Amino acid sequence: MGFLALSFLGAVLDKKQVGLVACSAVGLAFLVAFWALTDLMNLEPAERIGHVEVLYPWITSGKFHLDLSVLIDPLSVFMLMIITGVGFVIHVYSIGYMNDDPEYSRFMSYMNLFIFSMSVLVMAADFFFLIVGWALVGLASYLLIGFYSEKRSAVLAARKAFVMNVIGDVGMVVAAYVIFQNFGSLNYVDVFAKAPEMYLPNSDAILLITFLLLVGAFAKSAQIPLHTWLPDAMEGPTPVSALIHAATMVTAGVYLIARCSVLYELAPYTMYLIATVGGITAIFAATIGLVQNDIKRVIAYSTMSQLGYMFLAVGIGMFGLGMFHLMTHAFFKALLFLSAGSVIHGMSGEQDIRKMGGLMAIMPLTFISFLIGSLSLIGFPLTSGYFSKEAIIISAWHAPMGNIFFWGLAVVTAGLTGFYSFRIFFFAFMGKQKDPNAHPHESPVVMTLPLMILAFLSLIAGGLGHDVLEFLSPVFGGHVPPHHEDGLLEGITLTLGAVGVIAALGLYLTDEERVKFVKDMLLPVHEILYRKYYIDELYDFFLVQPTKAIGKFLEEKAERQGIDFVVDQVAEKVKETSEGLSQWQSGKVRVYALNMVGGAVMILMFLVFY
């Protein structure tokens, strides 16, 4: 299985003009992942965990031992399948989307780099390589968000994403240090084996480790309060948004928690924190999503909201469910993003939903795939989102760690989801065309084909639910999460979702007067939501401005009058004292030669005569 890693390495090196190479590299990786999957399926469930393939020992220093190795178990293979599978589809799509871009090959190589980093992240067999992958993914996302480097906002967004991610990285690195201090090893297998014996639940060390890891997970997965980078990251090209900010990278945090489920189960306090933050993020992002006008931003907030669901799921101990929702979300969110990209492509770069409209007749394929994506997102019965989301919402009530508060958050979010997703849907596809200058057109087949694949997956993936949970169960202590049946709760969720949709329908499909009326009525609320609860402004006020003030003070006082003064004085004195000596350095080679010969003669004479 060693060549799993190599095939990814190869992917990075390809910089040929043809997207074919890039795509085939990822496609090959997918096949290898698939092969690993079938290998695992042939084993008994109990034997499926903990296959560590050591490529070679890398560092051995005292107690510290580090192998370059990959971990093959149901969880990592499951993640690999999603990453390479969805990644492959998105690569194909990018061929069409980025066709006109002069920097096409740079884009493709970044995309490959991203897939590679993500694979390192999920295949890592110890915390060290997890962090390596973690940081690489951050780098790749920085490069991809800032891809349109001539756009200032893109560069700023990239920087913001990077800074936020580094906050997470710091948490991870400190966590790794604490883990090594306590367990004497960074290896998953060692750590997870020792943890239950060494520590009682909620002991300080475990709480500290889980919390620090959580910082990393929150930053990567855009949970409150480290979420602000994700909506801004929509400055990148749309396939990037789909790849990074929907299907793969943002789910790394969920993966991390699932991977460390052993540790988290020992820390119920942290779990509670995860579930709370997840639930709050879900509803928080959904409310912001209600009023945004940029099609990609709305989907970005919806991503945050869905990530909130995943965190909620893992927070109440339903790791398998979290991963399952991760998978269905990867399908339908990538589908939504790519459809949105197709719309943007067709509208020649227009992202404002207020300027779209009536695209249903012009872009039928995009219309259908967007519809399927939205239905799946709101959990319409029998789509994939229905199975995963419904299960999470019901578990939020019924699971041992669930309570009515979590359930309330989840279920209200479901209603809001219905509203905002159909708001953009109606804006973009229904009604009549609002901008007379636009000439929308359907996208080429290289773009619509991936849409159809993803749409298909979004529809059927829900049926795999039980298999997925069973497949992953060895990693999570060997038990399949119980399936909760509760017709009433399900009914409430569905009704709320439907209410959301109907509200959107009633508001946006009729006349604009009513929209204006409602908007005016709720103006203060609208303003707060539109400005995203002023979180960016808060950060600016509490962090950026004080830092700037300190910097200014230091520059004026400490730098100019302190350090500079001393340094200048030292230089001055040295110069004064050395003035006499510097006469000797005349710059004339011949004088130097004369001095040298003279000196040699003098030494000789001394040796000869004394």
Place this chain on the structure above:
Amino acid sequence: MGTDFILFVSASVFCIGATGFMIRKNPLVMFMSVELMLNSVNLLLVGFSKELNSLDGQIFALLIMTVAAAEVVVGLAIILTIFRTRHDLDVDNINTLKG
């Protein structure tokens, strides 16, 4: 030919070289003077090698010649570059490092 004579020739050549290096302004000529000094030492080595009936000196002479050849390559390249940038080869004018 006695060893005394060889020593005498070697010393004279060395002095010519040293003087030439000190009084000439053209780096090329100075360079040749350096070669003279090097070769006077070679002469000395070979002379003593004959006197002492040992091959060590000759081997050393060969080594010095090799080093000298390498040094010529670098030196000429430097001189050439100086000339290209300054269009002037008077060493007295090359005094950027004057203190």
